[in-house]
Amino acid sequence: MSKVIIELKGISKSFGNKKVLDNVDLQICRGEALGIIGPSGTGKSTILRIIAGLMEPDSGEVYIEGVKREGLIEDRIDGVSIGMVFQQAALFDSLTVEENVGFLLYQNSKLPRSCIRKLVNEKLDMVGLSGTGDLYPSVLSGGMRKRVSFARAIMSNPDNPKQGTEVLLYDEPTAGLDPIASTVIEDLICHLQSIQGAWGSYAIVTHQDSTIRRTTDRIVFLHQGKLQWQGRISEIDNTDHPLIRQFMSGNLSGPIQVAG
Ligand SMILES: Nc1ncnc2c1ncn2[C@@H]1O[C@H](COP(=O)(O)OP(=O)(O)OP(=O)(O)O)[C@@H](O)[C@H]1O
Numbered sequence: 001m002s003k004v005i006i007e008l009k010g011i012s013k014s015f016g017n018k019k020v021l022d023n024v025d026l027q028i029c030r031g032e033a034l035g036i037i038g039p040s041g042t043g044k045s046t047i048l049r050i051i052a053g054l055m056e057p058d059s060g061e062v063y064i065e066g067v068k069r070e071g072l073i074e075d076r077i078d079g080v081s082i083g084m085v086f087q088q089a090a091l092f093d094s095l096t097v098e099e100n101v102g103f104l105l106y107q108n109s110k111l112p113r114s115c116i117r118k119l120v121n122e123k124l125d126m127v128g129l130s131g132t133g134d135l136y137p138s139v140l141s142g143g144m145r146k147r148v149s150f151a152r153a154i155m156s157n158p159d160n161p162k163q164g165t166e167v168l169l170y171d172e173p174t175a176g177l178d179p180i181a182s183t184v185i186e187d188l189i190c191h192l193q194s195i196q197g198a199w200g201s202y203a204i205v206t207h208q209d210s211t212i213r214r215t216t217d218r219i220v221f222l223h224q225g226k227l228q229w230q231g232r233i234s235e236i237d238n239t240d241h242p243l244i245r246q247f248m249s250g251n252l253s254g255p256i257q258v259a260g
Pocket of ligand 1: 040
């Protein structure tokens with residue numbers, strides 16, 4: 001079996017009196033493409049934020065290559081770098097594409113501007129956006145804005161050997177995109193995984209059928225705070241698990257209650 005790179009053990013999280021995650025165990029192995037699916041509001045984005053170190057669980061532990069994490073991301077550097085692509089591209093509209101992608105290096109490193117610009121251009125090339133560094137986000141399409149946020153997530157600081165992104169977390173990367181723009185993003189996710197070295201492992205939260213099928217090799221299904229089913233992507237059409245059958249068919253009848 002592949003080496004476990006990230007492990008959640010007994011993770012619980014509540015907001016107010018609503019328990020969103022209830023004793024969740026989850027592993028991401030090196031080289032794995034994990035899909036996290038389930039009905040809306042079931043805690044998928046919350047899991048990504050906990051893995052990224054942006055939010056602390058109420059109880060449970062997060063292990064990064066077997067080392068227990070203490071605190072949030074600003075308190076320490078993990079042995080594995082984790083990049084996150086947010087549901088909304090979350091770009092600063094008053095900054096250029098280059099300034100958005102290089103934002104953390106411009107803010108936190110002593111690298112010369114020319115060096116950061118070179119690194120940014122490398123990442124823009126990788127996401128198919130060569131020559132867009134001087135543009136502002138407002139002139140880009142939704143799919144292009146997503147790709148800028150990919151470039152930002154894979155930025156690394158060459159002065160810090162631990163800063164190379166090794167795990168990428170994608171929160172609904174194809175939401176709101178037309179089928180063709182979604183295909184471009186799905187291809188890009190697979191392309192980044194195929195590049196030798198850095199971004200071989202990822203977890204992706206998505207509701208889109210094509211994204212589930214084209215970008216994942218293992219699926220976990222979350223419902224009512226619990227991990228209810230997991231299996232290979234090839235099993236998703238064959239399992240008779242009632243939650244998966246209802247979710248994948250979009251049927252209104254079944255164990256998942258329709259909100260509203
Ligand atoms: N910071 C927060 N404060 C209060 N409630 C929150 C917070 N973050 C998430 N929630 C609530 O927790 C629940 C789970 O949210 P989360 O975004 O993780 O779900 P999700 O499965 O990703 O949903 P969707 O598929 O609709 O994006 C929701 O009811 C949400 O309103």
